[in-house]
Amino acid sequence: xxxxxxxxxxxxxxxxxxxxxxxxxxxxxxxxxxxxxxxxxxxxxxxxxxxxxxxxxxxxxxxxxxxxxxxxxxxxxxxxxxxxxxxxxxxxxxxxxxxxxxxxxxxxxxxxxxx
Amino acid sequence: xxxxxxxxxxxxxxxxxxxxxxxxxxxxxxxxxxxxxxxxxxxxxxxxxxxxxxxxxxxxxxxxxxxxxxxxxxxxxxxxxxxxxxxxxxxxxxxxxxxxxxxxxxxxxxxx
Numbered sequence: 001x002x003x004x005x006x007x008x009x010x011x012x013x014x015x016x017x018x019x020x021x022x023x024x025x026x027x028x029x030x031x032x033x034x035x036x037x038x039x040x041x042x043x044x045x046x047x048x049x050x051x052x053x054x055x056x057x058x059x060x061x062x063x064x065x066x067x068x069x070x071x072x073x074x075x076x077x078x079x080x081x082x083x084x085x086x087x088x089x090x091x092x093x094x095x096x097x098x099x100x101x102x103x104x105x106x107x108x109x110x111x112x113x114x115x
Numbered sequence: 116x117x118x119x120x121x122x123x124x125x126x127x128x129x130x131x132x133x134x135x136x137x138x139x140x141x142x143x144x145x146x147x148x149x150x151x152x153x154x155x156x157x158x159x160x161x162x163x164x165x166x167x168x169x170x171x172x173x174x175x176x177x178x179x180x181x182x183x184x185x186x187x188x189x190x191x192x193x194x195x196x197x198x199x200x201x202x203x204x205x206x207x208x209x210x211x212x213x214x215x216x217x218x219x220x221x222x223x224x225x226x227x
Contacts, residue, residue: 004158033214033215035217040222041219041220042204042217042218042219042220043159043204043217043220045214045215045216045217048214056214059214091158091159093158103149103161103164104161104215105160105161106151106158106159106160107158108156108157108158109157109158
C-alpha cells in the first residue's frame with residue numbers, strides 16, 4: 001500500500017481482555033516501530049524490528065506487552081490482560097534501514113480504550 | 116534519561132507571527148534531526164529534517180536552525196497560519212541506533 005496501515009482504527013475493550021493491534025508497513029521498508037501516545041502526551045517507544053535481527057524490546061512497559069513480525073512485513077502488537085492505563089493511541093511506523101533513508105512514516109494509529 | 120528535550124510544551128501565536136520551537140539533545144552521535152507535525156486524530160508526518168553538516172535548512176515557511184556546538188536545533192514557522200495549528204515533535208537518530216528519540220511535543224495554536 002501507499003502508507004503504513006493499522007487496524008483496528010478504534011478498539012474498546014473490557015479490562016482484563018487481550019487485544020491485538022495490526023500494522024502493515026510500507027512495502028520495502030525493513031524497519032518497523034511501535035510507539036504509544038497517551039492523550040496529549042509525547043511518543044513513547046515500545047519496540048523496534050529490523051529485518052531478521054532480534055527486535056529491540058527495551059520500551060515494552062511490562063510483560064503483558066508483546067509483538068511479533070511475520071515474514072519481515074506485517075506486525076502484531078498484543079496486550080494481554082488489558083488495564084485502564086493501557087488506554088492510548090498505538091502508532092506503528094516503518095522506514096528503510098537506517099543510514100539509507102532515515103525517514104520514518106507513521107500510520108494513523110489504533111485508538112485503544114480500556115473500560 | 117530523556118535524550119531529546121523539547122520546549123515549550125505549548126505555544127500560542129497570532130496569525131502572521133513567527134512560531135519557534137526548540138530542542139536540545141545529549142548524544143553527539145545523533146546525525147539526523149527530523150521534525151514531525153501531528154494533527155488531531157492523525158499520525159505524525161515528516162515536516163522537515165536536517166543533518167549536522169549544515170546549520171540551516173529551509174522549506175517554504177519552515178526553517179530548521181542547527182547549532183552543533185550547543186547541541187540544539189529549532190523549528191521556525193514564518194508567517195504562521197491557523198492551518199499550522201498542530202502538535203510538533205522534534206526527533207533525533209543515528210545510523211548506529213535502532214530507534215528515533217522524540218521530544219515531548221509542542222502544541223501550537225495559531226490564532227486568526
